[in-house]
Amino acid sequence: MATKMKALIGFGKMKDDELVIVCNTIIGAMTGNAKYPTPSPALADIQALLDDFTARLAVARKRGSPEDTAIKDESREPLMVAMQQLSYYVNSVAQGHLSTLLSSGFPTNSTTVTKQVPLKVENIRLSDGRQSGQVKLDFASQKIATIYEYRYRIKTDIPTEWGDRFTTTSSRGNIIAPLEVGRFYEVQVRAINTHGVGDWSDPANILVR
Known part of the structure; x- marks a missing residue:
């Protein structure tokens, strides 16, 4: 039986920097993407959660107090919940169609996609x-x-x-x-x-x- 392709939702295991990169990538890929006309939650709402988390992450790194770290972690939780909800939306729209899934910016369970960091961009x-x-x-x-x-x-x-x-x-x-x-x-x-x-x-x- 063929494996159904889907967007992955393992945000809880990501490091803070990795989470910021992934969220920015997904928001950028889905903004204006005709394949996903009505994202849920709205991308603007997720961007606001991401901005809040990024700001609190910067404060926690600068001062490093236990209180700042706790506030940063509290800000991370609603962002992860929103991203999980967005992944459900993506999966419901894509229905296992790989190119549609990849256009969302979400990581997938596809074994055909090389799991590597991009190379240096050439031919500018x-x-x-x-x-x-x-x-x-x-x-x-x-x-x-x-x-x-x-x-x-x-x-x-x-x-x-x-x-x-x-x-x-x-x-x-x-x-x-x-x-x-x-x-x-x-x-x-x-x-x-x-x-x-x-x-x-x-x-x-x-x-x-």
């Missing part, structure tokens, strides 16, 4: 956008990645801090804007799945027109 390509001050970002996709992060900054002789990180589920046609015309920018990308985060790519550069 930057080109002019359709409007001035825009850049189009493309890169080589990875089958085991469920979401990608990218970041950018103005290229200077003395490197500055990278800007905010942005997420995408597509390796093609990502638009970065607004940018300063006449300045060189550099961009990095990394891949993420439920098993971890890949290395940042080598920077790609472009003169914004």
